[in-house]
Amino acid sequence: MFSFNLQNKKFCIGNVELSPEKYKELRAKLISEMAGMAKQDKRLPSLLEIIGKEKAIAPKIALGNAARAQPGDKTKIETAFASTMQIILGKKPSKGIDAYGGWLVKHTRGFDKCKSASNGKEICLAHYGNYCDLPKNRLLTLEEAQAFGQTAKISQSDLEGFSLKTAGAKISKIAFFNSDISDGNNSNDIECTINIDAVNCYRAVCSVYSKSVAYSFWPRTCEHIFGCDTIFDSSFCVNCYRSVKLTRCLEMDSCNGCSDSLFCHNCENLQNCMFCFNAKNKSYAIGNVEMGREAYLQAKKAIMERLAGQLDKGGKLEFDIFAL
Numbered sequence: 001m002f003s004f005n006l007q008n009k010k011f012c013i014g015n016v017e018l019s020p021e022k023y024k025e026l027r028a029k030l031i032s033e034m035a036g037m038a039k040q041d042k043r044l045p046s047l048l049e050i051i052g053k054e055k056a057i058a059p060k061i062a063l064g065n066a067a068r069a070q071p072g073d074k075t076k077i078e079t080a081f082a083s084t085m086q087i088i089l090g091k092k093p094s095k096g097i098d099a100y101g102g103w104l105v106k107h108t109r110g111f112d113k114c115k116s117a118s119n120g121k122e123i124c125l126a127h128y129g130n131y132c133d134l135p136k137n138r139l140l141t142l143e144e145a146q147a148f149g150q151t152a153k154i155s156q157s158d159l160e161g162f163s164l165k166t167a168g169a170k171i172s173k174i175a176f177f178n179s180d181i182s183d184g185n186n187s188n189d190i191e192c193t194i195n196i197d198a199v200n201c202y203r204a205v206c207s208v209y210s211k212s213v214a215y216s217f218w219p220r221t222c223e224h225i226f227g228c229d230t231i232f233d234s235s236f237c238v239n240c241y242r243s244v245k246l247t248r249c250l251e252m253d254s255c256n257g258c259s260d261s262l263f264c265h266n267c268e269n270l271q272n273c274m275f276c277f278n279a280k281n282k283s284y285a286i287g288n289v290e291m292g293r294e295a296y297l298q299a300k301k302a303i304m305e306r307l308a309g310q311l312d313k314g315g316k317l318e319f320d321i322f323a324l
Contacts (some may be wrong), residue, residue, distance in 0.1 A: 005149025
């Protein structure tokens with residue numbers, strides 16, 4: 001109870017490991033207090049409410065050399081972005097990926113940039129779950145939190161008189177929060193948070209089993225994904241949302257099993273289609289009307305040239321799938 005950044009412990013209060021008998025005695029007291037407060041107030045305070053009014057004193061944390069972040073190679077992300085745009089639009093972008101950052105993140109969940117309470121190091125706080133509710137003056141990096149949890153604990157004197165009302169003040173010196181996850185094999189992930197087997201990712205959140213991703217939220221089992229939100233089992237896509245099994249697509253929302261398509265919503269099994277809605281099993285269609293390969297490709301060429309020109313000029317498109 002009231003413990004932070006611990007691993008492989010039991011019978012702990014305030015990170016202090018107690019005997020089973022002492023823990024159960026103190027736990028019973030706290031549970032009784034909670035029951036009385038719930039009966040009187042019809043609610044219990046959250047952990048964040050308990051600690052929210054206490055002053056945060058910067059913890060001193062010693063990190064080994066292994067925890068020092070290695071500089072990332074952004075050129076790999078730039079190369080992946082350029083090749084993806086070449087495949088989709090038929091033309092490489094004239095500028096680096098950051099010139100299109102505002103366009104790519106327009107409909108994606110990103111992160112806030114905060115500071116570590118320990119040393120001021122930049123922390124990415126995801127717009128996901130309850131992460132943004134965490135107190136901004138009590139954040140640690142993943143490495144800092146793991147190191148801090150090994151030694152941080154309240155004192156034996158703090159255990160005396162420990163109650164629900166005094167808990168905030170007593171745990172104040174150990175109550176620091178980590179908002180990151182790093183699981184599996186991750187490499188060259190720059191300004192990212194919550195990575196699981198993610199490689200060559202940039203300014204992305206929740207990259208899972210994916211590589212070559214930027215300005216995206218929750219790509220899972222994907223590669224070459226840019227400006228996407230909640231997209232699974234897909235590759236070479238830009239600005240696609242809540243979709244599965246897309247290949248070489250642009251501005252797609254709520255679609256499944258589509259390829260070489262753009263500006264479609266709620267569609268399934270489309271190949272070479274544009275501006276289709278609530279449609280299934282179509283090829284070479286515009287506005288849900290199949291028009292044949294030759295006529296379709298002629299129309300697509302003109303549209304792609306226009307889109308490429310807009311990106312070159314202003315770094316964005318004049319409309320998207322949500323605002324046609």
